[in-house]
Amino acid sequence: MVAENQWIKIKAPATVANMVCGFDILGFAVNNPYDEMGMRWMTRAQNEPSIVIINIDDYQLPTDPEKNVAGAALLAFLEEYEEKEKDNAVKIKLEVKINKLIKPGSGVGSSAASSAGAVVGANYLLGNVFSKDDLVRFAMNGEKLASGVKHADNIAPCIFGGVTLVRSIFPLEVVALPSPQLYVTIVHPQIEVRTSDARSILRQQVLLKDAIKQWGNIAGLVAGLMKSDYDLIGRSLEDVIIEPVRSILIPGFDDLKKVCKQAGALGGGISGSGPSIFMLSKTKEIAVAVEKEMNQLYDGIGLPHHTYVTTINQAGVEIIA
């Protein structure tokens, strides 16, 4: 257990959910961008709130714990912590400073980074009493607040690092998938796609023949990652169910995918529910060439955007001080 009042510093990575064909089950963490957070615990006096949130960025996110994703995750954490430690007289108050470097709404797991960072930090402060699976469970309450659905495809890679499979949500089962070195290029076009909108446009029924294609690709992607077979990874990065619907919300999507693959990318697609798009490449040179194509295309249509060239983050949320 970290001493009372002592601040720790936390780094919570951005994450790419779905990984093209693996809607709601696959995701991976990246080394850039990431959120920075500070946390400490104190003994809670009577009538004091259990969670205090201080935003040190300019996004003006809510500080009421019940309306803040990190707060919602920490409330779930503390509820189970106090149940577990009910014979312990000390009541806990958690103070969290959040510096969001991952822009909210960008589609690279901004809310997941806050939720996951907060619960990993709290767990570290209080002596690592919970497992990673438990932490994913708590952090999903932040996702529920952000998108209306308890999904773990950003939370799981954010906490575990690497590529993760959420085999099942209830009961929760996260499977870490080994992967070869992969470079990731991300472009964030500055448009707004709300996760709830991106979910509501999906059809609730899919054709069995499309589902079969999709699960062939998912099985191929998992096998490709575990065999370090880059070509198989590339061929499997195809989504016949979600992308055809969601990509309509993202200007230039089809062209962008085409030029990136021509530049040598293995493949890629919408990151989470968008609007960010990611591409995987075998080498840094290709990943940089892909970034150039992305810049060129969005500069050409005058759409403001940010790009990142990074790698898969294997560590997940880290306590860095």
Place this chain on the structure above:
Amino acid sequence: MVAENQWIKIKAPATVANMVCGFDILGFAVNNPYDEMGMRWMTRAQNEPSIVIINIDDYQLPTDPEKNVAGAALLAFLEEYEEKEKDNAVKIKLEVKINKLIKPGSGVGSSAASSAGAVVGANYLLGNVFSKDDLVRFAMNGEKLASGVKHADNIAPCIFGGVTLVRSIFPLEVVALPSPQLYVTIVHPQIEVRTSDARSILRQQVLLKDAIKQWGNIAGLVAGLMKSDYDLIGRSLEDVIIEPVRSILIPGFDDLKKVCKQAGALGGGISGSGPSIFMLSKTKEIAVAVEKEMNQLYDGIGLPHHTYVTTINQAGVEIIA
């Protein structure tokens, strides 16, 4: 190239398609039962048929090559062979003796064994001019004849051995999946389920939420096989889409599954389109205990049946003499 008129002997294994959650994409070969075949090639005189089929079992399957699954596969084989060897003056005639030890209609890839055995045999006779992928492509013509659909989920494991993933049919891509030692118990209740009927009762649309569950399990099963994680394999052997519909055609299915799992099986389900049911186990002792449960249950309801306790066949079709 094997000398003209010289007989070779072929062993073509039974296969289990779908592997519970992997409808139309996953399958594996088993060491028992298997078909025995003999084959030789001769120079074809004018007006002679290119393929002669001799059944040496009592199933009275058609011997007209166009109506026999091995014949349909060999016709596709020869067509491409003669195109490939068009400068070669020798015309080929293939003679095939088939001794079916895998009962037709049992749901363990009886037609696939004939088609796959025939094309692997022909390829061996003529100097292995085609790749395994090519052979799968030819053999699928037999499946088309048998069930109306060019599917490869029995053909692929029959030719490659082990556990296979058919990531894509057009273009064909078969991925060999490493797997740990697994024991297989199969029960064949003596009822008829026609593959075409088993296909026609399936709904053409599925709920997206069910598809997500299914692809979580498929990803889990592939990861479990490749990590040799028996528990993950067991948890992933769940089918929320096909089994609930098809199992209605198989008497006692739910009870059988329950007692087999209680006896220690990792899991299992319908083999292909049924009526056979398979169970996977970690040890031979459990596989035998599972067989006992199967016998007890079907003896109890007076349903004639056969059982097999076997292992995953890693070799696929073999030339044994």
